[in-house]
Amino acid sequence: MTPAGRRLLVGELRGRRRPLAVMAAWTLAEALQAALSVRLIAGALDGGFLVHRPLTGLGWLLAFGLVTVVGAFGARQVYPPLADIVEPLRDSLTHRVVDAALRRPAGRAARPDTAAVARLARQIETVRECLAGQLLIIRHFAVTLVFVLIGTASLSPALLPLVAGPPVLALTAFVLLLPRLAARQHELLHAEEELAARAADTFGALRDVVACGAVGRAGTDLDATVTRQLRARHRIAALAAGRRLTVAVGAHLPAALVLLAAPSLLRDHRLTAGQVVGALGYLTVSLEPALRTLVQGLSASGLRLSVAAGPPTRAGGQAGGPGRVGVGVRTLVQGLGPPGLRLSVAAERLAAATAHQPGPPPAPGPGTPPAPRPASAARRPRPPALELTDLAFAHQARAEPVLGGLTLTLAEGEHLAVVGPSGIGKSTLADLLAGLAEPTRGTVRLRGRPLARIAPGELPSLRVLIPQEAYVFTGTLRENLTQLRPAARTAQLESAAEQLGLTELLRRTGGLDAPLDPHLLSAGERQLVAATRAFLSPAALALLDEATSHLDPAAEAVVEEAFRARPGTLLVIAHRISSAERADRVLLLDTGGPVIGTPRELAAHSSGYRDLLGHWTAGLAAGER
Numbered sequence: 103m104t105p106a107g108r109r110l111l112v113g114e115l116r117g118r119r120r121p122l123a124v125m126a127a128w129t130l131a132e133a134l135q136a137a138l139s140v141r142l143i144a145g146a147l148d149g150g151f152l153v154h155r156p157l158t159g160l161g162w163l164l165a166f167g168l169v170t171v172v173g174a175f176g177a178r179q180v181y182p183p184l185a186d187i188v189e190p191l192r193d194s195l196t197h198r199v200v201d202a203a204l205r206r207p208a209g210r211a212a213r214p215d216t217a218a219v220a221r222l223a224r225q226i227e228t229v230r231e232c233l234a235g236q237l238l239i240i241r242h243f244a245v246t247l248v249f250v251l252i253g254t255a256s257l258s259p260a261l262l263p264l265v266a267g268p269p270v271l272a273l274t275a276f277v278l279l280l281p282r283l284a285a286r287q288h289e290l291l292h293a294e295e296e297l298a299a300r301a302a303d304t305f306g307a308l309r310d311v312v313a314c315g316a317v318g319r320a321g322t323d324l325d326a327t328v329t330r331q332l333r334a335r336h337r338i339a340a341l342a343a344g345r346r347l348t349v350a351v352g353a354h355l356p357a358a359l360v361l362l363a364a365p366s367l368l369r370d371h372r373l374t375a376g377q378v379v380g381a382l383g384y385l386t387v388s389l390e391p392a393l394r395t396l397v398q399g400l401s402a403s404g405l406r407l408s409v410a411a412g413p414p415t416r417a418g419g420q421a422g423g424p425g426r427v428g429v430g431v432r433t434l435v436q437g438l439g440p441p442g443l444r445l446s447v448a449a450e451r452l453a454a455a456t457a458h459q460p461g462p463p464p465a466p467g468p469g470t471p472p473a474p475r476p477a478s479a480a481r482r483p484r485p486p487a488l489e490l491t492d493l494a495f496a497h498q499a500r501a502e503p504v505l506g507g508l509t510l511t512l513a514e515g516e517h518l519a520v521v522g523p524s525g526i527g528k529s530t531l532a533d534l535l536a537g538l539a540e541p542t543r544g545t546v547r548l549r550g551r552p553l554a555r556i557a558p559g560e561l562p563s564l565r566v567l568i569p570q571e572a573y574v575f576t577g578t579l580r581e582n583l584t585q586l587r588p589a590a591r592t593a594q595l596e597s598a599a600e601q602l603g604l605t606e607l608l609r610r611t612g613g614l615d616a617p618l619d620p621h622l623l624s625a626g627e628r629q630l631v632a633a634t635r636a637f638l639s640p641a642a643l644a645l646l647d648e649a650t651s652h653l654d655p656a657a658e659a660v661v662e663e664a665f666r667a668r669p670g671t672l673l674v675i676a677h678r679i680s681s682a683e684r685a686d687r688v689l690l691l692d693t694g695g696p697v698i699g700t701p702r703e704l705a706a707h708s709s710g711y712r713d714l715l716g717h718w719t720a721g722l723a724a725g726e727r
């Protein structure tokens with residue numbers, strides 16, 4: 103247990119001396135039964151029924167019944183003081199955690215943590231339940247062991263060495279095993295959290311995964327995480343087998359030794375049949391269940407306690423060394439790391455489903471010669487970069503269409519901003535242009551080619567979509583940035599990083615070839631990586647769907663300026679007014695129908711655009727943007 107954890111628990115328990123003392127007193131009453139019951143049965147046999155004095159035997163049994171009632175009453179009375187210990191502990195922990203959480207400064211969270219309250223309650227419940235369980239288990243075992251030893255010695259001192267040695271040996275082995283079990287438990291939790299985080303990242307950024315043709319890579323990543331979790335589970339299963347051995351050595355071995363020694367001890371009149379039955383009773387009825395409960399309880403609820411309140415794990419935002427068992431108040435306050443969500447099956451299926459999917463053919467590199475054009479093509483005027491004709495889309499045949507017939511042409515090199523109220527269909531438009539959704543009616547043409555006739559594998563070389571939820575995979579920054587242009591040289595990568603404002607991240611993470619852990623990046627940094635990857639792609643059409651929403655306005659301007667300067671056409675679904683105002687033209691999607699014009703024209707003639715400007719400006723004034 104870490105010093106912080108020990109301090110927390112000791113501090114909490116110190117204030118509860120009285121209930122602890124009451125609990126100890128009732129424990130003694132409960133233990134009286136364990137200590138006397140077998141002795142009384144042996145007395146009934148040896149002093150009563152075996153010597154043909156049934157009334158004496160019944161007297162012993164009556165005493166046995168009384169002791170059992172006292173023991174049961176004692177067992178019942180243990181719970182009120184236990185509640186007096188753990189219930190205030192829960193209140194105290196909740197108070198400390200909430201207090202610390204409220205005082206914590208708002209940082210640049212990697213992503214919003216909406217489940218924090220539920221996790222907080224669960225972690226505290228775990229600590230409370232496990233602490234109560236631990237107190238009961240340890241108290242019960244200690245009392246049982248002492249009274250089993252005293253009871254056995256009172257039956258026959260000759261049995262004591264046979265009964266005392268193995269439990270002590272087993273306990274020592276178990277105590278030595280506990281830290282390794284704890285370490286394995288942490289390892290498993292870590293693997294489960296990593297899997298949950300990776301699955302959430304991948305599923306959350308599925309649009310980006312598909313848009314940048316990284317389905318195979320995402321599947322491989324998930325597969326590796328699933329394998330790590332499986333290995334951790336195997337390791338913990340192997341260690342868990344050691345717990346059964348502990349019970350066998352601690353309780354079954356002494357019973358076997360008593361049975362082996364009994365014939366010679368009976369022959370030498372150093373032992374009676376009743377004493378043999380009594381000793382076996384102590385071992386099988388009292389010691390074995392107490393030891394089994396201790397071993398299972400400590401390695402299950404004890405490790406749960408250590409994990410619930412132990413060091414934070416990587417997915418929780420901090421490195422935590424395995425094997426550090428403890429109730430860290432800092433962890434309770436800060437961490438409350440993501441629960442080990444059991445997504446392994448889903449992730450395994452995804453990995454299996456994507457393992458054989460063919461990826462897109464490699465995008466042409468900078469040095470790739472352009473495809474030969476037919477002689478007649480040289481004479482034809484260059485087609486527009488993007489042409490939408492009567493484009494309509496509905497999610498279902500009888501559903502209200504999201505887009506109802508949009509016609510629009512974008513020239514090569516043009517910069518269009520798309521604006522409109524939430525839910526009007528901006529992302530749907532981006533999906534249609536990226537080929538991720540099929541129009542219900544109308545056509546999309548990229549440089550004159552109908553999108554519907556372009557093979558999916560060719561799409562990444564023609565258009566690139568950067569959605570709000572960016573996909574960054576484990577590997578190096580170089581691998582992430584060259585996903586869409588594998589042949590990009592270091593100088594190109596560095597220049598792109600410079601233009602998009604990624605240099606600081608490059609420096610912090612240790613350069614292009616240093617390992618990159620996506621979970622250590624903020625949402626904005628992930629967007630920067632995705633934007634730089636898209637910037638480097640050979641696609642002439644870049645579609646930014648609120649792709650810079652997690653960046654501040656200055657960083658957003660840097661990214662958009664870089665894309666404006668890049669050869670090709672730019673369509674930005676605007677997140678801020680500044681973004682729309684930078685564009686050559688603005689497409690307003692509104693309930694009254696689409697309107698297009700320069701920012702100035704729309705401000706002058708479109709009441710819908712003016713409404714949006716007002717909304718944005720009010721937001722700015724309120725400090726929202």
Ligand SMILES: Nc1ncnc2c1ncn2[C@@H]1O[C@H](COP(=O)(O)OP(=O)(O)OP(=O)(O)O)[C@@H](O)[C@H]1O
Binds near residue numbers: 504524525
């Ligand atoms: N899979 C779906 N099935 C049915 N309706 C959907 C589905 N996905 C989106 N919609 C609906 O389609 C409409 C357009 O959604 P879309 O995400 O394109 O809007 P948006 O303008 O991008 O919104 P926002 O600015 O909030 O991102 C919304 O009303 C949305 O609820």
